Amino acid sequence: MRLRNKTVIITGAGSGIGKSTALLFAREGATVIVNDLQEPAGEQTVKEIRDAGGIGHFIQADVTDVQSVQAMVDKALNLVGHIDVLFNNAGISGVGAIHEIEPEQWDKVINVNIRGVFLPTKYVVPHMMERKSGSIIHMSSCIAEIGLARRASYAATKGAVLALTKSMQVDYAPYNIRVNALLPGTILTPFVENYLKTSYADPEEAKRSLKSRQLSNDLGSPEDVANAALFLASDDSKFMMGSPLYIDGGVTFGKNA
Ligand SMILES: NC(=O)c1ccc[n+]([C@@H]2O[C@H](COP(=O)([O-])OP(=O)(O)OC[C@H]3O[C@@H](n4cnc5c(N)ncnc54)[C@H](O)[C@@H]3O)[C@@H](O)[C@H]2O)c1
Structure with missing residues (x-):
């Protein structure tokens, strides 16, 4: 029960890595605020948490929308009273080399994957600063470190999230808030x-x-990343600050040929 008495917000927790993490965090004793754009998917995650005896609440919000995110954070605080961990997980893919993608596609990926990290953080961090405690986990990708064909917009966003992680850590270390990033390979x-x-x-x-x-x-499996997220969320990682954590089957630092 490494997250006993902790409240966690996970964005994009209706599917994939976010969902696996929500289920694991609830098993570890957390109260999990399950966010997603898709209501049925988010409600399903909460159902599975409750069926397993855990505590979860679904709050629908679009992480790119100011009012939607503000309302989500207010609702979470009204429901539970405190937020200990924010996992900025929601993200979308973007396929194509620069000459292949339209400006609208570029804007969409940038909007969800960067603004969608900025907004939840902006409205949660003042609360963490007041409490002088918190762990923020950003979803980057090993693509922030390696070149991969036809992923220009996606790679740009995940590199930005990694840079943001380091910069935010400097700003919020005085408030005892840790900010770290996950860099998965293909999951x-x-x-x-x-x-x-x-x-x-x-x-x-x-x-x-x-x-x-x-x-x-x-x-990789979603559970592989959920286990790494659990480490960053819990006090087990209390000496990790502004760090990238790779969960990538060796793709970043190894060569298989
Ligand atoms: N799967 C991989 O190989 C992999 C590798 C590295 C990083 N990632 C990152 O992990 C994160 C989760 O990926 P996944 O593979 O679990 O994806 P997924 O598509 O299975 O789940 C993403 C969830 O985010 C939600 N979402 C999308 N836009 C949203 C918005 N505007 N507001 C709220 N919710 C929104 C979706 O509805 C979906 O439920 C993403 O940030 C992705 O870039 C994934």
């Missing part, structure tokens, strides 16, 4: 399943090729 979630289906004629062949890119020769 088999609906996000990746959908990308495989829409980007390749043969998704199974594409999956095999993705697998061969990792030293592990396999893709």
Whole structure:
């Protein structure tokens, strides 16, 4: 029960990594505020938390919308009274080299993946500053560190989130708030399943090729990332500040050939 008495907000917790993390955090004793744009998906996560004996509440919000995010934070504070951990997980993919993507596609990825981190943080951090306590976890990606074909907009956002993590840590260290980032490799979630289906004629062949890119020769699971998020959320990581944590099957620092 490493998160006993802690309240956690997880954005994008209706699917994939956010959902697995919500279920794990609830098992570890946290009260979990499950956020998502999609109401049925978010409600389903809460149902699974409660069915397993945990405490969860769904708050629908679009992380790119000021009023929506303000209302989410107010509601969470009214429900539970304090927020100990914010996991800025919600994100979307962006496929294409610069010459292939339209300005509107670029703006959308930037908006969700960067503004969608800025806004929840902006409205949660004053509360953490007042309490002089908190852990903020940002979802970056190992793509912030390595070049990968046709991911220009996505890579730009995940690099920005990593830079933001370090800068925020300097600002908020005096308030005993830790800010760290997760850098997953390819994790088999609906996000990746959908990308495989829409980007390749043969998704199974594409999956095999993705697998061969990792030293592990396999893709990660949402639980692999949830376990890393648990470490950053809990006091076990109290000496980690402004750090990237890689969960990538060796893809960033190893070469499989
Ligand atoms: N799956 C991977 O291989 C991988 C690797 C590295 C990083 N990531 C990052 O992990 C995060 C989660 O990815 P996933 O694979 O679990 O994706 P997913 O698509 O399975 O889940 C993302 C969730 O975010 C929600 N969401 C999207 N836009 C939103 C918005 N504006 N407001 C609120 N919720 C919104 C979606 O409804 C969805 O439920 C993303 O930031 C992604 O970039 C994923």
